[in-house]
Amino acid sequence: MVSFILSVLALIVGYFLYSKVVERIFGIDDKRITPAYSKSDGLDYTPMGWIKASLIQLLNIAGLGPIFGAILGALYGPVAFIWIVLGCLFAGAVHDYFSGMLSVRHGGEQFPTLVGRYLGKYVKSVINVISLILMILVAAAFTAGPAQLVEQLTPLSYSASLLLIFVYFVLAAILPINKLIGKIYPIFGLVLIIMAVSIGFALFFMDHSIPNITLENLHPGEVPIWPLLMVTISCGAISGFHSTQSPILARTLKKESDGRKVFFGAMVAEGIIALIWAAAGMTFFGGPDGLQGALANGGAAGVVNEISKTTLGQFGGILAILGVIILPITTGDTALRSSRMILVELLSKFGKFDTKMKTILMTVPVVIPTYLLTQMDYSFLWRYVGWTNQVVATVMLWTAAMFLLQNKKFHWICSIPALFMTAVTGSYIFYAPEGFHLSYGTSMICGSIIFVSVLAWFIYQLKRNKNTNIPLDNVA
Structure with a gap:
């Protein structure tokens, strides 16, 4: 219990202290006219006011991510x-702050365009494809589940449920x-917060106490912590999907100082939500073995439903249904909206169209593959x-690191986590x-080779920029 409370406090204190450090290093200027104007x-x-923008950002980046991922973690x-705690703060x-604020600085540019500015056109080309694939996968994965639940709770068929959801998706995108x-x-952002806070208070009255922090791996399947935990819990710690969502709100900020509250603040709120649901998963079923059994019977959605109903009664049941149906849908819709914005930015050089026509035309190419993918198994997509x-x-972290490096700022706040995540993804x-499904030892060797190669590239960048005296920040 003590570890859980200290973890929550660490995120709150970290927001008030570290977010100001990051903001100061980035260098805000409220005299700049933001893209919103x-x-x-x-x-x-x-x-848009920062309070509304923060709630929208929270729902954009969160949905069921910090719930399902935290439970599995x-x-x-x-x-x-x-x-x-460490992943979220550092x-x-x-990651979220720089993906949002770099977009603000460069006229509301989308993530792939920002990557191109600081990592080059070849990386931009690759990341354009990866970003679109990610958002289509996220939208598809977060649509199939709610449609299945609607089918169970209402007279609507799965196909009819999907159709209704996609009609909403198109409206939200255009x-x-x-x-x-x-x-x-x-x-809905308030629903997510109320749901988490209610479960958080209920934790103090469960039959089992929240375990204190230990480095021991308690996974019943003997799955290694490194690097699987860092991928299992992404939302709540670090998630690349957020870098595709932050530019949506970057186009609404009234002033640059709002960025700390909207981008950094929403991520810390998501981290607290993830802590609550991770603690609930560890506690409610009496430990990892009990949790694994519950996941085998009803999946993450079933676990959320059981915890909510048991601890909060009918109110919890309503929150669980709202959460499992509405929250993933609100992740899917902004994924498609962001996809549309990336396509518009990508193809704008080939000609100018009427704004409304362009919006509609760029929505179709992402809606169709998303719908087709909903016919596949959810676990395969995820x-x-x-x-x-x-x-x-x-x-995104490397993009931010290069921005700071080129502008003679303290790049280590981005380059250290970038190196860490390079090691995670590489292995x-x-x-x-x-x-590739190789043995653990072989995978660690291959991952180390990738890490060392990227580290060598970064050392080269450090030496190259050491002799550059003029900041390279081309703000829009």
Whole structure:
């Protein structure tokens, strides 16, 4: 119990202290006109207050990610608390802040374009493809589950449920951000917070106490902590999907100082939500063995439903249904909206179109493959989301590191977590079943080779920029 409380406090204190350090290193200037005003178009570029923007950002980046991922991560035991706290403060929140603020600085640019600015056009080309694949996979994975639950709870068939969800997706992707997302997301964001806080209080009254932090691996399946825990718990620690979502809100900030509250703050809130659900998973079923049995019977959704109903009664049951149906849908819709924005930015050089026509035309190419993927097994989709997600996060951290390095700023706040995530993703893809599925030892050797290669590239960048005296920051 003490470890859990200290972990929550560490995130809260970390927000008030470390976020200001990161903000100071980035160097905000509230005299700059933000894209919300300089490019106001009534669609994506629309000024919005920081409280509403923070709630929308939280729902964009969270959904069921910090719930399902944290529950699966709870199988490893309380070592998950360490990863959530350190990952959230020093990697995830920094990642989210720079993905948002670099977009603000460069006129609301999307993630792949930012990557191109600081890592080159070849990396941009690759990340354009990976980003679109990630968002389509996320949207598909977070659509199939809710549609199945709607089928169970209502007279609607699975196909009819999917159709209704996709009608909403299209509307969310093409309507002005303040017409639909801006009105309902703050409400659903509060639902997510109330759900987590309610479970958090219930933890103090469970039959089993929350275990204290230990480095011991308690996973019943004897699955190694490194690097699997860092991919299992992404939302709540660090998630590359966030870098595709932050530019949505970057186009709405009224001033640069709002970025710390919107981007860094939403990530810390997500980290606290992940801590609560990880603790609930470790505690409610009496330990990792009991949790594994519950997951085998009803999956993560079943675990959420059982914990919510048992601890909070009918109110918990309502929250669970809202959570399992609504929250993943609100992740899927902004994934498609962001995909549409990336495609518009990518293809704008080939010609100018009417804004409304361009919006509709760029929505179709992402909606169709997403719908087709919903016909596949959810678990199959989710396996590929994990690794793709963390590759995108790693690239974003390197993008931020190069921005700081080129501008003679303290780049270590980004380059150290970038190196760490390089090691994670480099070793994971060789070991994971959805990757090369090699032995653990061989995977660690291959991952080390990738890490050393990237480290050598970074040392070269350090030497090259050491002799550059003029900052290279080309702000829009």
